[in-house]
Amino acid sequence: MANLGSMLKQEIARIARREIRAQTGTTKKTSAQHRRHIATLRRRIDTLEKKIALIAVRRAEAPATPSDDGAASQPRFVAKGVRSLRTRLGLSAERFGRLVGVSGQSVYNWERQVATPREEQLRLLAAVRGIGKREAIARLRALEAQPAPKARSSAART
Numbered sequence: 001m002a003n004l005g006s007m008l009k010q011e012i013a014r015i016a017r018r019e020i021r022a023q024t025g026t027t028k029k030t031s032a033q034h035r036r037h038i039a040t041l042r043r044r045i046d047t048l049e050k051k052i053a054l055i056a057v058r059r060a061e062a063p064a065t066p067s068d069d070g071a072a073s074q075p076r077f078v079a080k081g082v083r084s085l086r087t088r089l090g091l092s093a094e095r096f097g098r099l100v101g102v103s104g105q106s107v108y109n110w111e112r113q114v115a116t117p118r119e120e121q122l123r124l125l126a127a128v129r130g131i132g133k134r135e136a137i138a139r140l141r142a143l144e145a146q147p148a149p150k151a152r153s154s155a156a157r158t
Contacts, residue, residue, distance in 0.1 A: 075126035083111045085129060089136045099140055100124045 086096045094104030101124060109115040117125060
């Protein structure tokens with residue numbers, strides 16, 4: 001009987017080892033895949049860090065030059081900027097519009113972002129940014145002193 005007992009014990013151990021191997025096989029495979037993936041990611045991180053360091057060195061060595069883009073020379077438009085400029089100069093929208101050469105309604109539309117100024121108007125706005133309150137009032141007085149252009153009569157249109 002001892003022989004039968006030892007044979008059963010050996011068979012049970014063999015079957016148990018096979019089941020354990022079957023159960024842990026997929027875990028081992030996925031674990032190996034994860035390790036390979038992590039190693040690949042580490043290599044990519046190393047190469048990217050080297051590239052970043054190289055770019056930083058080049059940037060430090062390169063002299064700072066202003067960009068020669070055409071967009072850099074064109075003034076940018078910000079609606080809040082028009083509003084704050086107008087209030088800083090203490091002008092109504094109508095008077096500010098006269099200063100820039102547009103109607104007061106255009107100024108309101110700019111401020112509410114309903115419309116945007118044209119390039120020539122942007123240049124005029126940029127020029128007005130650099131003046132103070134006294135200068136703005138003096139320019140308005142000079143504009144008001146000039147005779148207004150004559151409106152065309154209805155007979156001239158036909």
